Amino acid sequence: MRNRSVTYSSEVTFQALSDPTRRAVLDLLRRGSQPAGHIAEAFPVSRPAISKHLRLLRRAHLVREHREGRNRIYQLNPEPLRSVDSWIEQYRTFWSHSLANLKSFVEAEHAKEMQASRKPK
């Protein structure tokens, strides 16, 4: 079967992205595939900690792993980020309206205060 329409659970993807270290790992892999140990050296945490992060990233299919001798090379797979992107896509139109929303918010707050001062009791 073609690799074409693989669907990723955005659930697992979002969860994997929720940790700053994991996002940093992805950022690192953007500059090229690397062995696990080399990735671990870039962070102030222990190697097993990175190993577990990589496990989660693997589960989310955000990285792929293959062995070269006694090294395990990790490679970025940005494909699952598409579902995140498409989720955000639905909010992109709201950005332009963001100012208007803020305006109505402020007006509502203002109205509240006016109401409060109108009844000085």
Place this chain on the structure above:
Amino acid sequence: MRNRSVTYSSEVTFQALSDPTRRAVLDLLRRGSQPAGHIAEAFPVSRPAISKHLRLLRRAHLVREHREGRNRIYQLNPEPLRSVDSWIEQYRTFWSHSLANLKSFVEAEHAKEMQASRKPK
């Protein structure tokens, strides 16, 4: 500390987005501002649970709250999602220019040049 224009910690934002219920709340608010109780009714969990989700969303500035009588109206604020979007932006080239796609892209460019120099077939 620099008082720069409103900047959002993508840390808190990503964390807030990591929970499926919270994302669903945002999806709900996309269709209009609503009081907390009304939001809670849309989910199979208790009202206090939603209240705590709303608290996290507030902390991430993804929603705003204002009071109307004894109701608390929650409003979507998509602004922090921009930082998420700009993070993903750096990966967008990776999936639109995967190796196979890059190959066909180059070939297409080449074909276009050939077309331009000769006559369209």
Place this chain on the structure above:
DNA sequence: CACTCGCGTAACTGTAAGGTTACGTATAAT
């Protein structure tokens, strides 16, 4: 005034997860 309604918070529980150190297992080097 008392009463209800809407909603947040406190207190508690179960579970996931990030961190550590210690250990196991291949592979490479000597």
Place this chain on the structure above:
DNA sequence: ATTATACGTAACCTTACAGTTACGCGAGTG
């Protein structure tokens, strides 16, 4: 055949957090 290297995994601790029930408080209503 040792020994070192590059990992992952197990066991453990601690914190975060999603869920619950019980309660408190301000805002409307009679």
